[in-house]
Every structure is written in structure tokens, then in C-alpha cells.
Amino acid sequence: MTTTGAERVQRRSERSRRAILDATYELLDEVGYQALTIEAIAARAKVGKQTIYRWWGSKSAVVLDVFLERSSSAVPPDGPTLDVTLKRRAERFIEVFHRTPLGRNLGVLLGEAQADDELRAILVDQWFGPRRESIRSTLVEAQERGELRSDLDVDTIIDAIYGPLWYRMAFAHAEVDVAFAHEVVDAVLQGVRAAGS
Amino acid sequence: MTTTGAERVQRRSERSRRAILDATYELLDEVGYQALTIEAIAARAKVGKQTIYRWWGSKSAVVLDVFLERSSSAVPPDGPTLDVTLKRRAERFIEVFHRTPLGRNLGVLLGEAQADDELRAILVDQWFGPRRESIRSTLVEAQERGELRSDLDVDTIIDAIYGPLWYRMAFAHAEVDVAFAHEVVDAVLQGVRAAGS
Amino acid sequence: MTTTGAERVQRRSERSRRAILDATYELLDEVGYQALTIEAIAARAKVGKQTIYRWWGSKSAVVLDVFLERSSSAVPPDGPTLDVTLKRRAERFIEVFHRTPLGRNLGVLLGEAQADDELRAILVDQWFGPRRESIRSTLVEAQERGELRSDLDVDTIIDAIYGPLWYRMAFAHAEVDVAFAHEVVDAVLQGVRAAGS
Amino acid sequence: MTTTGAERVQRRSERSRRAILDATYELLDEVGYQALTIEAIAARAKVGKQTIYRWWGSKSAVVLDVFLERSSSAVPPDGPTLDVTLKRRAERFIEVFHRTPLGRNLGVLLGEAQADDELRAILVDQWFGPRRESIRSTLVEAQERGELRSDLDVDTIIDAIYGPLWYRMAFAHAEVDVAFAHEVVDAVLQGVRAAGS
DNA sequence: CGATAAACGAGACGGTACGTCACGTCTTAGA
DNA sequence: TCTAAGACGTGACGTACCGTCTCGTTTATCG
Secondary structure, three states, X not given: OOOOOOOOOOOOOHHXXXXXXXXXXXXXXXXXXXXXXXXXXXXXXXXXXXXXXXXOOXXXXXXXXXXXXXXXXXXXXXXXXXXXXXXXXXXXXXXXXXXXXXXXXXXXXXXXHOOOHXXXXXXXXXXXXXXXXXXXXXXXXXXXXXXXXXXXOHHHHHHHHHHHHHHHHHHOOOOOXXXXXXXXXXXXXHHHEOOOO | OOOOOOOOOOOOOHHHHHHHHHHHHHHHHHHOOOOOOHHHHHXXXXXXXXXXXXXXXXXXXXXXXXHHHHOOOOOOOOOOOHHHHHHHHHHHHHHHHHHOXXXXXXXXXXXXXXXXXXXXXXXHHHHHHHHHHHHHHHHHHHHHOOOEOOOOOHHHHHHHHHHHHHHHHHHOOOOOOHHHHHHHHHHHHHHHEOOXX | OOOOOOOXXXXXXXXHHHHHHHHXXXXXXXXXXXXXXXXXXXXXXXXXXXHHHHHOOOHHHHHHHHHHHXXXXXXXXXXXXXXXXXXHHHHHHHHHXXXXXXXXXXXXXXXXXXXXXXXXXXXXHHHHHHHHHHHHHHHHHHHHOOOEOOOOXXXXXXXXXXXXXXXXXXXXXXXXXXXXXXXXXXXXXXXXXXXXX | OOOOOOOOOOOOOHHHHHHHHHHHHHHHXXXXXXXXXXXXXXXXXXXXXXXXXXXXXXXXXXXHHHHHHHOOOOOOOOOOOHHHHHXXXXXXXXXXXXXXXXXXXXXXXXXXXXXXXXXXXXXXXXXHHHHXXXXXXXXXXXXXXXXXXXXXXXXXXXXXXXXXXXXXXXHOOOOOOHHHHHHHHHHHHHHHEOOOO
């Protein structure tokens, strides 16, 4: 068997990668996305700046990696009925947004992404994508069970729930509560439930 | 003491104010919010940096002023029915977001505002506020005419329409189209229309 | 009388200029030309790097300014005879080269200047030039008094004295002594003295 | 212990040594001593940086090696008389200094050496030393033949010729010409020739 | 004829300094 | 008193090289 390719030697240092991501996470929590600097990350991680630029190239790229790595993709357990499941999901969403270091910076990051196509693509595909997928499959199952009208686009249902939540949080950071989430879920389900259910 | 009233010797220069806001608008269009600098605004406006700091104090404050000044608060004419009116409004919203210099930077600005309470307060109160108010009054009138169920919170209806639109635009900048807006409006109206109408 | 031109406001800060030149002088003494950095000068002088780059543009330019400012152009008093005068001058030259912070870095600076035409031009014109001129006038007077042969180029005489001194110092930094200087002066005078003197 | 001598398994690679010295020579010509970097040498020579550091340890050491290897120690043929011989030597010196890649960087290298004792020692001993020795023996022979005064230090004569040349070249890179060299040689010989010759 | 150990190319690494950019504050002369 | 101009101290940017290091991969004796 012949080895294909020249294969690089002295591969990327896992130690440095970890230190950088950890330092970024800490600083994100301490000072927030906007005040975060590559310089500070490098200093905290005891790493040369070049090492960061070698593998990421920008602040947003590092932060994105932290998001992808640290965000729990764990999902609250399904409830007895569809509405309970969806409410739990929505509650978790609000909770993460308000209480975790990453969540608190998610809005800023998405704002940044409005002017950076690459960033937005990754953020949407890798972060929001999988989370959305998980809810979609729940809804599709419900649809297949006949609980939801079969003529509706599942994606639209998701937007109908999370859109209002996100919108409110963006405008009134502190005030979005569980009650509103429940209200939204109920209203949406009201409209999409199959006739007989 | 003889002179009553203010004896300030030189008042704020209107010429400078205009030049600054105009330069900011142009640069916002040309380079976008993130790449915008006070330095560049001052240079373009042929104004001392101090003059900007004296009256505004930060990049976001100037930009906000431009938003408040330049954003047309004109509203599309009401249609024959409520759904047409709402659809026109939603279309206008999407149009502004995608096609105007200010709209294109609105997402970034709101992102910035996530970490700046003062900025968010002004943005929400002065910019989104009036626009929301206009829609609210339309809805309230409809409610009073008996077209909408009277037990519903009008604000929730607004969020139910604009939330999904905003959410989609944030994630898929280029793809949100008029059809989706119509779909959303229809779906929401479906759920909120009074029984007999 | 009308003022011509727009005349800059907020003129160059003398305080900063002084601090930079002083810091450079100290560091030149402490670490030498090669280890000197703009960063260190700025730090020592409590000055922004930009301020240095604004007015000088390179390490060598700052150092040159220090040379021009700090080098005493004082000349040892003339002796009773030409040879004593010239010997005193040569001794002073050696002394400066070996014992002063500037002198110790003069050789390196001239080396640097071999690859930088602008630097060499200034160094030669402003630093070596005046010193050479002073000796030249001494020699010209002697020539006019009939002490030196009138057919000789005075510049060549200067090179004949300082060339060997410099050459030796460049190669054997520590060993050039007063005796060698005397020897050189004597030998040169031997060859250039007018017949009858 | 049975094996006498070194049992190293792989000796220094001649291929690498050559590539490094050649690359250094080329770069010295192209960008000059100051802009030369180990990194660039390694890249041009297709060699690991470590290989350079293993055998030389610094930029100046490599360059020095190039000097020692590439500098022709060929000497112009002796002329019919001492003054012709010396003039030819001086001309060759000027020629090398102005026209060859190494010569053009010799001044900078000697400048560097003013602050680096080891470098200066090697440069003086290995490069200038042999060249000086060659001239010294010419002069000593002349002295033994009775052409030169026997009371003079031959080294001083050498300094008296090459000092002024070097001095002029350092200050006025482009202007030192053959005529000046002749003038200097003539003047020095004038003063050192034995009475009867 | 392997085995084996040093030298090798590649290039990642922690650093230092570079020269630039923009920040927000200041000083100055003129309107 | 406000303004245009722009110098100032500060701090982060992204890049270039430094000298050290860790990898497989030659390569050339020696057991």
C-alpha cells in the first residue's frame, strides 16, 4: 500500500485549539462579542496571534466555532402531547438566549452576519440548521400521525413560532417570558391542527 | 442684568449637521455600518471630528439619527380590505429591508443594539415604535369594526406577522419574497378573523 | 498684512519631540542601535507610535536626529602648531567614537547608510560635513600661511588622516589609541609640509 | 570499546549546504543584506529552517560563509614596479566594492560587525586578514629589496592606502574612482620610498 | 541486508515588532 | 462659542520573521 499525498507534518496543536476556544468562551462571557479582541484571546490562551489567524482568520470565525462546539444540542424530552413538546422547546430557546454566555451574544452575532455572507451561511447551516431540523422532524411526525393539517408547509409553522419569539427578544431583551411562548405555540397550533384532532 | 433669554454667541451649525448626516448616509450605503468610521464621516462632511462627538458621541447615535431622519414614514395606502392593507405593509417592509441603504443596515444595527441598551431603547421607541403604532391603529379599527376577534391582543398579531418575516430575512437575506409575506398574512388573519366575517 | 496659506493648527508638540529624542538617546546607550525599536522608544517616551511615524518615519531617521542634536560640535582649542591642533582633533575623534553612546553606534549607523541613500546623504551632509569643514578651514589657513604645499588638495589630506583612523577602528574596535593617531598625523604632515617650513 | 571515531549515521548534506549558500548569494544580490531573512533563504533553497540554524545559527554567519567562499582571492598580477602593483590592487578593491553583489554589501556587514564581536573577529581574521597578508608580503619584499624605508611599519602603510579609500567609499558610494586610488598610492609611496630609490 | 539513528523538508508554534487605522480627547486660529 | 483642522496617547489590527519544536521521510553506515 502506498501512502497518498505528502501529508503535512507537525500537525495542528490540539492544545492550542482548546486554549483558544476556551479563552474565547470566557471572554465572550466576560466582555461580550463586540469588546472581544483577537489580541485578548491570544493573551488569555497564551498563544501567538498568528496561530489564531492561521486557523480562523477572524473574530467571528473563532466565536462561531465556540458556538458550534459549546452549544448543547440536547433537546428537552418530548411531552405527552405536541403542544407540550413545542412549548418545552420554545422555553429552552428563550432560556438559552437569556441565560447563557453564548445565547446572550447570539443576537449580535446574527447582526454581524447580516453583512457577512459566509458567516451567515455557516451560522444558519451549522447552528440554526440542526436545531430547526430537530423541530421539523417532530412536526413531520405529528403531521404523519394526522395531528396536523397535511397541506401546510412545516417550515412555515416553525417560522410562525420562532419568528415572533426572536422578534420580541430582539426588541425587548428582558421581557420575553414563558407565557408569551405558550401563547404563541397555542395560537399557531390552533391554526394548524387537523380538523378532527 | 438686561439681556433676557439665551445669550449664546454661536449656535449649532445647521450646515455641519446636514453635512454629517448626508455623509453618513452616503457612507452607510457605500461601505455599510460596520466599516463606517467617525473619521470617514468627518472627512467626507468636511467637518472636525469634535463636532461629531459634541453632538452625537458615537457612531451608532449618528446612524440612528440618519435613520430617524431619512426613513420615510410614509405608509402605503390602505387597500379595500384588511388583508390587502396588511399585505401592502408587509411588502413595503420587505422592500425597504432589501432595497434601501438604511434597510440593508437595519439588521446589523439591531444586532449592535443587543449589547447596547440605550441604542436599543431609542431604536425601538423612535423607529420601530411609530411604525408599529401605525399598524396597530389599523388593526384596532378592524377590531372595532368587528372584523377581528375582540379577545385578541393586537400586539401579538403584529408579532405574528412581522416576526416570521424578520426571522426569515435574518437567516436568508436574499430569499424572502412577497409570496411568503402574503402567506403569513393570510395564515394569521385566518386565525384571528371574527367568526362572522 | 494678510496671512498666507491655511497654517496648520495644533502644531507639533515640543514635549513629545523632546521625549522621543531623549528616550532614543537613552536606549541607544543601553541596548545599541540594532536592538533599538520604535516600540521601545514610544514606550519609554510615553508617546504613541504614530507620533514617531508622523514626524520621522524610520528608526534611522530618529537616531540621526539625535546625532545631529546631541553631538557636540565643540572643537578642541587650536594648539601652538598645526600638528598639535590636528593631533588634538584626531584624539577627540577617537575619544568620541569609543566613549560616547553616539560614537559607539556611529559605525553601525554608517553601515546602515551604505544601503540607504537618503540616510547616507543626511549623515554625510549634516554630521560629517560640518566637522570636516572645520578641519578644512584649519588646513586652508595653514596653506595660506605657507605651512602646507599649495599644490595639494586639502580634502585629500583630511582623508589621509581620518581614513586610516576610521579603518582601524572599524576593524579593531578596542585597540586604536592615541599613539596611532599621532603617528598618522606626523606621517601625513611629513609629506605635505611646504619645503621651507 | 571497539569503534574508534565517530559513528554518525548521516552526515551533513552537501546538497543542502550548497543550496543555502547559493540562495543566500542570490538574495544578497537581489534584496541586500538588511532585507535578507533566514526564512527567505530556506524557502529559496528548499530547505528546512532548522538545517540553517543547525549549521550556522544566524544570518550574518551564513552571509559570512558566502563571502569566504565566493570572494575571489585572486590577486591582480604584479606590475613591473611597486606602484603599479599597488595601484592594480587598489583598483581591484574599488571594483569589487562597487560592482559585485558581495562588495556592495560589505559596508553594511562591517557596520553590523561593529556591534557583534564574534562577527567582526571572523570577518577581520578570515576575510580582510588574508587579503591584507597578501599586500603585506608584497610590501615586505619591497622593503627587503631596499625599495622602502626599513624603519616603517608595513601595516601602517597598508592603512594609509586602504583607509582613505574605504573612508571615501563609505561616504560617497558612487564617486570614488581610480584616479583617487592612484593619487593615494602615489602620495603614500612618496613618503615611504627609501632615499636612494 | 536490514536496523537504526542522525539529518532532513516542512511547517506549526509562542513571541516580538512592525507599520497602519480609528478611537476619543486636546489645542489652536478663525469666523 | 462653535468650528475645521489635525496632533496626540491609546490600543487593536493583521503581517513578517524570529528561533524552537515536532513530525514523518530519506539516507548511509554498521552489526
